[in-house]
Amino acid sequence: METFITVVIIFGLLISFHELGHLLLAKRAGILCREFAIGFGPKLFSFKKKETVYTLRLLPIGGFVRMAGEDPELIEIKPGHRVGLIFNSHGLVSKIIINHLEKYPNAKIVTVEEADIEKDLFIKGYEQEDGELITYDLDREADYVVDEQAYQIAPLDRQFGSKSILDRFLTIFAGPFMNFLLAIIIFIIFFMIQGVPSDAPKLGQIVKGDPAAAAGLHQGDRVLKIDGHSVHSWKDVQTYVSDHPKESLTFTIQRNSQIKQVAVMTNERKVEKDGKEGYIGVYGPTKKSFLGAVTNSFQQTFFFIKQELIALKMLVTGALGINQLSGPVGIYQMTGQFVKHGFLMILSWTALLSVNLGIINLLPLPALDGGRLLFIIAEALRGKPIDPKRESLVHFIGFALLMLLMIVVTWNDIQKIFL
Known part of the structure; x- marks a missing residue:
């Protein structure tokens, strides 16, 4: 149940931010937004504020902003009515x-x-x-x-199609953009709680069962010397430990106002090119810094974006197979694993999913935001819009293919569970 609630909250947050981007830019452009919906299917709850109905629907697997002009009007008043x-x-x-x-x-x-x-x-x-x-x-x-x-x-000047190319482009692009913004906000919270990396010669989190914990070292201990060699930064500590696998090292530490010497036997692990390095099971130190949290949140978000793009390249080139992709079932399973590791891991996982949603939606595929942006760009290059009927047909076919892909990916997820 805890995993289910967490998944609902995460999906609700990701979808809400995405659709909020569309809504805000649509309203800024003067487009009539009839409905802002979180989820699909039957309505669970709704209220109307000004001209927009805000609804919560049964299936938390998506959402939409119903903008005037995107679909045919519900009513056509004809002579004789x-x-x-x-x-x-x-x-x-x-x-x-x-x-x-x-x-x-x-x-x-x-x-x-x-x-x-x-x-x-x-x-x-x-x-x-x-x-x-x-x-x-x-x-x-x-x-x-x-x-x-x-x-x-919906007067013509309130409809989506009547707006300038720039307004329509920004309205569609705002959805994925808000997912990237959400990832940045989440990482700011993450680093404000955890702290940002510091190069001070202090010990961060101690891993249970590893040499540092066994020797009695504590998080926050300041390392003054190792084997009599002075250290001035966390990098110095890392380098010395790494260069001495399977050796007993004497740490001279300062804990509060006391100076202590602690003997630590390093472990050994393999590294690239058949090399070996020592480790004692200690994370790097952190410090509280709002500016550092902001800087690191941008860096981490861009890192995730880069990794997503690398994965997409591998998928296109065949280095990554469709059977390795995860859908809703796989995401549910992985969320359950992150729930076990605490709030910070859930935050990081949510930020990754937000980046993923933003990247996926920007792909130039029909029915996705990227596909719609492609049609707007084509209109700008041609000097006239694509036939709406043809565009609708392309998006319909694209949506059907995406649903087919979702079924395949979900089946793969289920097989991974039971096979």
């Missing part, structure tokens, strides 16, 4: 009742002759069969009401 109109204090139509007109006795019932709810914002119609044709102007924020549910109309 009977609709109810409710007006605001300025005489503009504030609600267009599509059905169940009997439930709105105060609405003016009109038979539509012509309607434009995107560009010129009007409805022309007759109150009576032989009556006068009247034009009713719409409020820019009017709602159409279907089955007693209100949906705000």
